[in-house]
Amino acid sequence: MDAIRKFFVCAKHWQVLLVVLGVLGISDVIAVWWKLPGDGGWRARFLPLFLSTELCAIVFAAWFWSLGTFLSSAVSPDLRLGTKLFRVAAIFPAVYFPFFDITALSLSPALFMVIFPLYVFATFCLFYVLYFVSKSLVLAERAETVEFPQYIGTLFLIWFFPIGVWFTQPRINRLYSRATPGLSA
Numbered sequence: 283m284d285a286i287r288k289f290f291v292c293a294k295h296w297q298v299l300l301v302v303l304g305v306l307g308i309s310d311v312i313a314v315w316w317k318l319p320g321d322g323g324w325r326a327r328f329l330p331l332f333l334s335t336e337l338c339a340i341v342f343a344a345w346f347w348s349l350g351t352f353l354s355s356a357v358s359p360d361l362r363l364g365t366k367l368f369r370v371a372a373i374f375p376a377v378y379f380p381f382f383d384i385t386a387l388s389l390s391p392a393l394f395m396v397i398f399p400l401y402v403f404a405t406f407c408l409f410y411v412l413y414f415v416s417k418s419l420v421l422a423e424r425a426e427t428v429e430f431p432q433y434i435g436t437l438f439l440i441w442f443f444p445i446g447v448w449f450t451q452p453r454i455n456r457l458y459s460r461a462t463p464g465l466s467a
Contacts, residue, residue: 286344286348287347287348287351287352288348289348290344290345290348290349291348291349291352291454291455291458292455292458293451294451294452294455295447295448295449295450295451295452298345298447298451299444299447299448301341302338302341302342302345302443305337305338305341306334306338309333309334309335309337309338310334312333312334332380332383335379335380335383336376336379336380339375339376339379339380340376342376342443343372343373343375343376346372346411346415347369347372347373349415349418349419349454350365350368350372350411350414350415350418351365352454352457352458353415353418353419353421353422353454353457354368354418355461356418356422356457356461357418357421357422357425358425361421361425361426361427362418362421363414363417363418363421367410367414368410368411368414370407371406371407371408371410371411371414372407372411374403374404374407375404375407375408378400378401378403378404379404382397382400382401382404385397412437412440412441413437415440416433416434416436416437416439416440417433417436417437419433419436419450419453419454419457420432420433420436422457423453423457436450
């Protein structure tokens, strides 16, 4: 896990974008070309799409996990955000959404009563991860308490990944270079 974390923290913005788009492209090609034997029912058509979605979710979870753990360690202990909820929030959507994708096609009312609250929690987790990473980034840069207006721009940049990675990843690279003198990020 340290190698993955180091890659995502040290990578240039174009490398992170290339990895995400590469995984998305490869998984989409697999989803289009994958043929399963059988009658070609919805399960046979759905499995490749499910796998490509899950692969992309894992890559994003790894990126967020890497950024969150690094940025948390870069913030002074008196300003540091708690990491327990972040760890759950970074992993839960990547685990839950495939489960949701599988069950959503044949959803009974009883199952809906279980799935819907989990779906709301997974959505909360996604927003919490954005909050945690953006606030930790600004805390690490400023080394002082920050309020919501000071990190909302960073939150939106991380949320809108293809554009935001060009602005946020260089900031993370600078923090990494500062945290590990002698290494070029």
